[in-house]
Amino acid sequence: MLSDxxxxxxxxxxxxxxxxxxxxxxxxxxxxxxQPKEDADLSxxxxxxxxxxxxxxxxxxxxxxxxxxxxxxxxxxxxxxxxATGIAPADIYGVATFYAQFRLSPVGKNIIKVCHGTAxxxxxxxxxxxxxxxxxxxxxxxxxxxxEFTLESVACLGCCSLAPVMMIGENTYxxxxxxxxxxxxxxxxxxxxxxxxxxxx
Amino acid sequence: MKKTKVxxxxxxxxxxxxASKTYSALEEILAKGEMDFELARTSCIGMCYKEPLxxxxxxxxxxxxxxxxxxxxxxxxxxxxxDGKIDLERAVVAEEQKTPEDSFFEGQVKIALRNCGYMxxxxxxxxxxxxxxxxxxxxxxxxxxxxxxxxxxxxxGLRGRGGGGFPTGLKWKFAYQNESDQKYIICxxxxxxxxxxxDRSLLEGDxxxxxxxxxxxxxxxxxxxxxxxxRAEYPLAIKRLNIAINQAKAxxxxxxxxxxxxxxxxxxxKEGAGAFVCGEETALIASIEGKRGMPRKRPPxxxxxxLWAKPTxxxxxxxxxxxxxxxxxxxxxxxxxxxxxxxxxKVFALTGKIKHGGLxxxxxxxxxxxxxxxxxxxIQGDKKFKAVQLGGPSGGCIPAELGDTIVDYDSxxxxxxxxxxxxxxxxxxxxxxxxxxxxxxxFTQEESCGKCTFCRVGTKxxxxxxxxxxxxxxxxxxxxxxxxxAHQIKNNSLCGLGQTAPNPVLTTLKYFRHEYEAHIxxxxxxxxxxxxxxxxxxxxxxxxxxxxxxxxCPTNAIDGSRKQIHSxxxxxxxxxxxxxxxxxxxxxxxx
Numbered sequence: 001m002l003s004d005x006x007x008x009x010x011x012x013x014x015x016x017x018x019x020x021x022x023x024x025x026x027x028x029x030x031x032x033x034x035q036p037k038e039d040a041d042l043s044x045x046x047x048x049x050x051x052x053x054x055x056x057x058x059x060x061x062x063x064x065x066x067x068x069x070x071x072x073x074x075x076x077x078x079x080x081x082x083x084a085t086g087i088a089p090a091d092i093y094g095v096a097t098f099y100a101q102f103r104l105s106p107v108g109k110n111i112i113k114v115c116h117g118t119a120x121x122x123x124x125x126x127x128x129x130x131x132x133x134x135x136x137x138x139x140x141x142x143x144x145x146x147x148e149f150t151l152e153s154v155a156c157l158g159c160c161s162l163a164p165v166m167m168i169g170e171n172t173y174x175x176x177x178x179x180x181x182x183x184x185x186x187x188x189x190x191x192x193x194x195x196x197x198x199x200x201x
Numbered sequence: 202m203k204k205t206k207v208x209x210x211x212x213x214x215x216x217x218x219x220a221s222k223t224y225s226a227l228e229e230i231l232a233k234g235e236m237d238f239e240l241a242r243t244s245c246i247g248m249c250y251k252e253p254l255x256x257x258x259x260x261x262x263x264x265x266x267x268x269x270x271x272x273x274x275x276x277x278x279x280x281x282x283x284d285g286k287i288d289l290e291r292a293v294v295a296e297e298q299k300t301p302e303d304s305f306f307e308g309q310v311k312i313a314l315r316n317c318g319y320m321x322x323x324x325x326x327x328x329x330x331x332x333x334x335x336x337x338x339x340x341x342x343x344x345x346x347x348x349x350x351x352x353x354x355x356x357x358g359l360r361g362r363g364g365g366g367f368p369t370g371l372k373w374k375f376a377y378q379n380e381s382d383q384k385y386i387i388c389x390x391x392x393x394x395x396x397x398x399x400d401r402s403l404l405e406g407d408x409x410x411x412x413x414x415x416x417x418x419x420x421x422x423x424x425x426x427x428x429x430x431x432r433a434e435y436p437l438a439i440k441r442l443n444i445a446i447n448q449a450k451a452x453x454x455x456x457x458x459x460x461x462x463x464x465x466x467x468x469x470x471k472e473g474a475g476a477f478v479c480g481e482e483t484a485l486i487a488s489i490e491g492k493r494g495m496p497r498k499r500p501p502x503x504x505x506x507x508l509w510a511k512p513t514x515x516x517x518x519x520x521x522x523x524x525x526x527x528x529x530x531x532x533x534x535x536x537x538x539x540x541x542x543x544x545x546x547k548v549f550a551l552t553g554k555i556k557h558g559g560l561x562x563x564x565x566x567x568x569x570x571x572x573x574x575x576x577x578x579x580i581q582g583d584k585k586f587k588a589v590q591l592g593g594p595s596g597g598c599i600p601a602e603l604g605d606t607i608v609d610y611d612s613x614x615x616x617x618x619x620x621x622x623x624x625x626x627x628x629x630x631x632x633x634x635x636x637x638x639x640x641x642x643x644f645t646q647e648e649s650c651g652k653c654t655f656c657r658v659g660t661k662x663x664x665x666x667x668x669x670x671x672x673x674x675x676x677x678x679x680x681x682x683x684x685x686x687a688h689q690i691k692n693n694s695l696c697g698l699g700q701t702a703p704n705p706v707l708t709t710l711k712y713f714r715h716e717y718e719a720h721i722x723x724x725x726x727x728x729x730x731x732x733x734x735x736x737x738x739x740x741x742x743x744x745x746x747x748x749x750x751x752x753x754c755p756t757n758a759i760d761g762s763r764k765q766i767h768s769x770x771x772x773x774x775x776x777x778x779x780x781x782x783x784x785x786x787x788x789x790x791x792x
Binding site: 056057058059060061063064091094095100101102116118119120121122123154155156157158159160162165170172173175 | 213214216217218249250252392393394395396397398401433434435436471472473474475476477488489490491492493494495509550551552553554558559590593624626628632637640641644648650
């Protein structure tokens with residue numbers, strides 16, 4: 001039967017796609033930085049997959065939920081989502097790489113987002129990124145060797161009148177300069193060292 | 202006697218300025234029992250430059266104090282509550298008394314922002330007290346026809362506040378006239394313009410107004426489902442929206458057969474995942490459907506085939522927030538404000554090198570100078586006003602000479618900029634316009650979805666040219682090449698992103714061409730921003746021979762020993778500016 005043959009063809013293409021894709025994702029994850037081998041426990045995704053089962057348009061929430069679980073999108077997650085939703089892994093990969101929010105490799109425990117919106121730019125946000133790069137010894141988008149901090153430049157955080165600003169975790173810090181940004185980072189490091197993470201509400 | 206109320210402004214910017222620490226400090230003060238008051242919270246009143254803000258309501262009236270850090274709050278509170286003294290120097294709003302900050306509110310008309318900063322955004326009762334859901338109730342009770350409501354919207358003159366400026370009533374009419382079993386209402390809260398935060402403030406300060414606006418839209422066009430597409434970068438806005446939606450559902454204001462009629466309406470929040478292009482309506486729809494947010498050709502317009510191929514009406518947050526007010530007060534009341542073709546008010550986010558940065562809502566038709574000098578208090582450090590950037594990466598720079606331009610859609614368009622969503626970034630003489638154009642091009646080339654070649658490759662090529670110019674490698678003919686490419690990109694891109702991406706370059710070329718020429722031909726940056734073009738020298742009259750600069754110089758390009766006049770070796774100097782930053786005697790000169 002023709003339809004059976006087409007179905008087999010489509011299935012084998014899907015399978016091939018997913019193999020290629022996983023190879024590619026693994027390669028990217030490895031070349032980007034020397035991270036410990038990812039050993040994400042994919043069973044954690046089960047409640048998420050059940051929650052969005054057969055709901056149209058739920059690919060982005062699925063990816064967001066996955067990233068919340070692992071801090072990034074592990075390569076195995078693509079296969080799991082594909083199997084659950086029937087969306088080709090290539091399409092999932094296409095969506096994951098389109099949006100700025102998604103990461104394909106692990107990140108530090110604390111993500112430092114330095115705002116580079118217009119208001120922050122004219123108030124010299126570059127000086128903050130430069131000072132933090134110097135202090136942490138990493139480039140923009142990289143993670144420190146101890147896995148504690150990832151430095152990121154982001155578009156507007158929406159706190160323009162306090163420019164220049166940065167966000168560490170859920171906290172936003174405003175009216176910065178290079179020195180004060182490093183000072184805040186040092187304070188956070190001290191808190192981490194004494195092992196008493198003080199959560200601000 | 203009514204109990205004294207102490208209210209802390211807890212919007213995102215207030216929290217960034219330390220308002221949650223102030224709130225905790227107030228909780229501790231309350232726990233000590235020395236003073237008795239009711240602690241409450243509100244959102245942003247727009248006065249971001251004085252954050253954190255604390256309002257005290259008692260028999261003396263309503264006083265808002267500015268700069269209320271956790272350290273300062275106890276002292277002010279004691280003198281206010283125990284000694285009965287009002288510290289007018291620190292007060293920013295005081296009923297019946299003048300404060301130094303009154304000029305910030307003079308000339309403002311708050312329609313969209315009517316409740317922001319005046320109520321607890323998480324309290325349903327306070328929202329009801331301030332007329333939430335009154336408009337939709339009236340419409341249903343009076344059994345108003347869709348065409349009547351559409352006519353009211355057309356008469357009000359409300360135009361899309363997201364930047365496009367399309368008449369809202371007409372947009373609704375198209376969606377209404379397309380028959381379908383299912384229609385959708387979408388609220389575009391993907392406020393991606395860097396330098397704009399009015400939608401965030403609105404969602405954080407008055408989520409019910411947006412929900413009610415969407416309900417009225419749904420009732421009018423015959424939609425039963427609403428979606429709010431909100432940036433994930435706005436966690437507080439998403440949280441407060443969800444609280445408001447749950448409250449409305451619990452009180453029977455969202456759901457099946459509302460107010461005893463056949464009208465059913467439900468709303469959910471969809472989090473964006475970080476793509477500027479999703480502000481474009483067809484890209485936004487693709488994103489809600491779980492696809493890459495790439496725009497598609499129009500027609501068909503969303504009013505015919507939108508979300509899940511059903512008729513869909515999309516409006517921006519600020520537009521939706523205006524709708525209930527218009528229904529409650531009538532089209533005439535709204536149209537009384539503004540100019541002939543741009544009615545009503547517009548919210549602007551005033552940022553950059555301005556004294557009073559914040560959120561202002563003014564009637565259309567005021568001048569740029571009025572906004573910057575009267576409301577905004579002028580330029581930081583009383584420097585010279587150079588230009589204002591309107592409309593974000595799609596907009597342009599309006600120079601100080603055109604400061605008398607009135608703010609409405611058509612007058613702003615005539616300058617080459619666009620109204621956009623209302624981000625107003627003010628620049629002084631220390632901003633390099635080529636550096637700014639480079640900044641925006643960098644943004645748009647990163648955010649281009651890649652579908653149209655001119656937008657994908659063209660913006661990249663323009664950026665490379667600007668990079669060369671700011672590095673002192675500009676060549677004769679670069680300006681013409683930039684102009685040519687800019688027009689090609691404008692004409693050959695599918696969506697608003699590409700069509701407007703060259704605007705920052707075109708407007709700076711139009712008004713600041715001499716700066717481009719100075720960079721290219723004289724190899725100078727007049728604003729002294731582009732470091733490769735700067736020359737650092739030491740003024741022998743001012744140099745004291747302190748050696749600080751020589752010690753700090755990373756390439757040992759500074760000669761001179763203690764108490765001797767120093768000099769910079771231009772061949773080894775890398776123009777990092779460290780000597781300029783560390784010199785206490787202003788002896789390092791930049792040219």
